[in-house]
Amino acid sequence: MLADFAYPSLMVPLLAFFISRSMVRTFGARLGSAAKALPVILGSLTAASFGAFGFDSPSLWAGDFYGVVADAACAIAMLVIGIEAGYSRRQRINKTASAPRMLRQAAALAVPAAIAIALAFGFGAFNRSGTLPIVRTALALAAALWLSTERNGPGLLAAGLAIAFIGSGGAPPFMAVAASTGFILALLAIGASGRAVGSIPALALGLAWSLRACGASWPAAGLAAGFSGGLAWRAIAERPGGTSSRPPAPEGAGKTVFESMHALAFVTGLGLSPARLVGALPAIAIVAVAILASAMAHGLAKGTRGMALPTEAAIFVALLAAKQAGLVSDAAMVGAVVAFLVAAPFAVLRQSQVAGSDARAIKAIVGISSGDQDRGAITFASALAAPDDPVRAICVVGSPGSAGPSSTQAEEALVRCVVAGTSMGVHVLPSVVSDGSVAAGLARVARERRADAIILGSGNRSRSILDELLGQYSGSVIAIRRPAAYAASRRLVILAVSGAETAHGFAPAVRAAARAWGRPSRAIDAMMVGSRASALVDASEGAIDPGSTLSVQSWRDVPAALEALASQKLGFVVFSARPGSKAWNPGHDRLPVVLDAAFPESAIALWYAATEPSAAAEGQGVPHELSRPEAGTWPPLVAAAFDSGRILPDMREAAMVDAIRRLTDAVYPADRGASGRLAAEFSGIARKEPIELTPGVLLLHAHARGVSMPTLAIGSRPAGWPLVALSSPVRVTVVLVSPLDSGPESHLEALTQIAAAFRNLGLADRLLGGSAVPSMLSGETPPSLEF
Numbered sequence: 001m002l003a004d005f006a007y008p009s010l011m012v013p014l015l016a017f018f019i020s021r022s023m024v025r026t027f028g029a030r031l032g033s034a035a036k037a038l039p040v041i042l043g044s045l046t047a048a049s050f051g052a053f054g055f056d057s058p059s060l061w062a063g064d065f066y067g068v069v070a071d072a073a074c075a076i077a078m079l080v081i082g083i084e085a086g087y088s089r090r091q092r093i094n095k096t097a098s099a100p101r102m103l104r105q106a107a108a109l110a111v112p113a114a115i116a117i118a119l120a121f122g123f124g125a126f127n128r129s130g131t132l133p134i135v136r137t138a139l140a141l142a143a144a145l146w147l148s149t150e151r152n153g154p155g156l157l158a159a160g161l162a163i164a165f166i167g168s169g170g171a172p173p174f175m176a177v178a179a180s181t182g183f184i185l186a187l188l189a190i191g192a193s194g195r196a197v198g199s200i201p202a203l204a205l206g207l208a209w210s211l212r213a214c215g216a217s218w219p220a221a222g223l224a225a226g227f228s229g230g231l232a233w234r235a236i237a238e239r240p241g242g243t244s245s246r247p248p249a250p251e252g253a254g255k256t257v258f259e260s261m262h263a264l265a266f267v268t269g270l271g272l273s274p275a276r277l278v279g280a281l282p283a284i285a286i287v288a289v290a291i292l293a294s295a296m297a298h299g300l301a302k303g304t305r306g307m308a309l310p311t312e313a314a315i316f317v318a319l320l321a322a323k324q325a326g327l328v329s330d331a332a333m334v335g336a337v338v339a340f341l342v343a344a345p346f347a348v349l350r351q352s353q354v355a356g357s358d359a360r361a362i363k364a365i366v367g368i369s370s371g372d373q374d375r376g377a378i379t380f381a382s383a384l385a386a387p388d389d390p391v392r393a394i395c396v397v398g399s400p401g402s403a404g405p406s407s408t409q410a411e412e413a414l415v416r417c418v419v420a421g422t423s424m425g426v427h428v429l430p431s432v433v434s435d436g437s438v439a440a441g442l443a444r445v446a447r448e449r450r451a452d453a454i455i456l457g458s459g460n461r462s463r464s465i466l467d468e469l470l471g472q473y474s475g476s477v478i479a480i481r482r483p484a485a486y487a488a489s490r491r492l493v494i495l496a497v498s499g500a501e502t503a504h505g506f507a508p509a510v511r512a513a514a515r516a517w518g519r520p521s522r523a524i525d526a527m528m529v530g531s532r533a534s535a536l537v538d539a540s541e542g543a544i545d546p547g548s549t550l551s552v553q554s555w556r557d558v559p560a561a562l563e564a565l566a567s568q569k570l571g572f573v574v575f576s577a578r579p580g581s582k583a584w585n586p587g588h589d590r591l592p593v594v595l596d597a598a599f600p601e602s603a604i605a606l607w608y609a610a611t612e613p614s615a616a617a618e619g620q621g622v623p624h625e626l627s628r629p630e631a632g633t634w635p636p637l638v639a640a641a642f643d644s645g646r647i648l649p650d651m652r653e654a655a656m657v658d659a660i661r662r663l664t665d666a667v668y669p670a671d672r673g674a675s676g677r678l679a680a681e682f683s684g685i686a687r688k689e690p691i692e693l694t695p696g697v698l699l700l701h702a703h704a705r706g707v708s709m710p711t712l713a714i715g716s717r718p719a720g721w722p723l724v725a726l727s728s729p730v731r732v733t734v735v736l737v738s739p740l741d742s743g744p745e746s747h748l749e750a751l752t753q754i755a756a757a758f759r760n761l762g763l764a765d766r767l768l769g770g771s772a773v774p775s776m777l778s779g780e781t782p783p784s785l786e787f
Helices: 008-031 035-049 064-087 101-126 131-146 155-164 172-195 197-213 218-237 249-270 281-302 315-324 330-357 372-384 407-423 438-448 463-473 506-517 533-539 557-559 587-598 613-618 635-643 656-667 672-688 744-760 765-767
Strands: 363-367 391-397 428-434 453-457 476-481 491-497 523-528 548-554 569-575 602-608 692-693 698-705 711-721 730-741
Touching: 008 035, 008 249, 008 453, 035 249, 035 330, 064 155, 064 197, 064 218, 101 131, 101 155, 101 281, 101 692, 131 155, 131 281, 131 315, 131 330, 155 218, 155 315, 172 197, 172 218, 197 218, 218 315, 218 438, 249 315, 281 330, 315 330, 363 372, 363 438, 372 391, 372 407, 372 453, 372 476, 372 506, 391 407, 391 438, 407 428, 407 635, 428 438, 438 453, 438 463, 453 463, 463 476, 463 698, 491 587, 491 602, 506 569, 506 602, 523 533, 523 557, 533 548, 548 557, 557 587, 569 587, 587 602, 635 744, 656 672, 656 711, 656 730, 672 698, 672 730, 692 744, 698 744, 711 765, 730 744, 730 765, 744 765
Parallel strands: 363 391, 363 453, 391 428, 453 476, 491 523, 491 569, 523 548, 569 602, 698 730
Antiparallel strands: 476 602, 692 698, 711 730
16 A cells, blocks of 8 residues: 555654654643553554555564664663763762661562562463573563663662673673773763763763673663763763853753653564464463552552552563563563553542642732732732632731831722722732731731731832741742733743752642642643752652653753743742751742743742741751750850851852852841842952962951851852862852951951861861761860860
């Protein structure tokens, strides 16, 4: 029928692949895990229909050519997964995994391995296989089960090692080993120097090729090469300095993973033969049950909430590699397809349950001052509330001379809110509250009314109120700009700067944002800034779709990453850490400003998720479990800085200007204006006339208003901050601020204490050493001061 068409044996599968891809893109969210099985089914139907189109499949898609295509699909899929894993590896933090958590991780790895061993021995005994084939089959099946539920972490590493042992052994050729070593050294050199970034893909491909020549299977070679390339990209991204030159390629890995996994599944289907499946129904059922049981047992061992299901098409990498080695048959592939199909209804049900949980009503109060932004916030609060529930609007009347409105102004503002609510069908309950400050009044009413959130219109005067409110109220605080456009947005994008996702109430806040939008949370697009996309997905507890989530390295990269969506009507929810908390950095404040400039017509909700009350109240930058230094062992100024959470080891800010701003925020936790002015002054000094207390220790000191005594803040970063005026990077930054009206004696005394701490007690070494913080943080007694 298609004999007159050119290259039908290539074009028919290609057309079928794009049809399959379009179907998964369109209906993937509704299909659940069946979306992983659909490409396999269409691929097998394409292979089965070759004869109907007038050409013989063995001429092209059977034998060596299919083997090449299958190897390529497996290698590319693992290469992309490796890049994603290497680039997004977690930075070390100042804590170790607990013993129970390590036991859970070990159990999560052991359970699939045990099931794989049982399967291999069962099939081996039935087929009377030898010991070595059974062991290799067990490794292949264990890799498949690990990859069916996760494509990162220990499971990915274990699967890569297992697949590597599937291949044939033997001594690797000398030239292959030399080539592999050369490619690895080249990637290390690029990661260390930051130059020739564009050659990373070519070097990774060359490394995969040379590792294959060394005897590794294509999937194992692709994973190792991708991980090495991802590490090189990560090393460049973590280099001190600006972020504008950071390579964007790895951050597209999330979308590339989808494409590569879809191609892998389709190629798997092309290799299935219906004739070889005759009489294999028992084996298919056993494999399907084993995959489902492994996923559920893995989830239970790991402590996953809800039913764990097979979700990753990467399982076909291990099964194809095992098939190429003659260890499994087509029945294993079909068993995986059946497992995905059986899991599909449960996956869809889980998604609907997540969407249903979005319906939880949020009781919020709206802070009213004046202007359309405040009245628009009424509609946003109504969307969060239960149907027919009233919205409480609060206007705080301040004391004479305070920033709050007068009684007359409060009454007028609330009347306008009631009228606006009536026109929109919203029942508004107005209240006038008297308090010393607007923030204190709102916080008091929210606690009395047991509100879940306080909503503010994002006006010109709301920033100072917002800063004060965040220090007094532990529930969610939302400042929204252009609220009327929020529900009308065609697409809602959630953005979180690294650290914001760790807030106690992050997952409920994501669902609440979806509720206000009027659609399920799985319809939201999401972007992680400064960390891996999966961290955002994990923190949302299933509310966010991994396929709609990507990551960028810096807040500066966000507008470019969203450029493809600019033609659509976007709305934004920016999750931010609270100023003064350990997770906060200047990027949390700058991201909303950048978005507002890039998308001036879009609704932007700046959302501070609920925190544990103690954390919100104290806002310390140093964990509570660290012991206080013993009296008399450290200079009083340094001990006071520790007590107030102003010693910040292992700072994540790569730019000196950001680090300085965080330190000045620690000095002025409740006055962002004063902090910003002092940070600008110190940044200029650091660029033009830096003062080194000792090599690698930068001293910034000044007299300023807003402090009652000399105040110290210290930050360290082992990677350092480069300054043009200095020959070596700054690794410790010291900020000292004395009262503006104090004499030189107190300031000089403070400088003397700082100098003694660094000279006699080795404070810099302790900040940068293995303990990451001075011995006073661990309870050790340092040597006595010597003046």
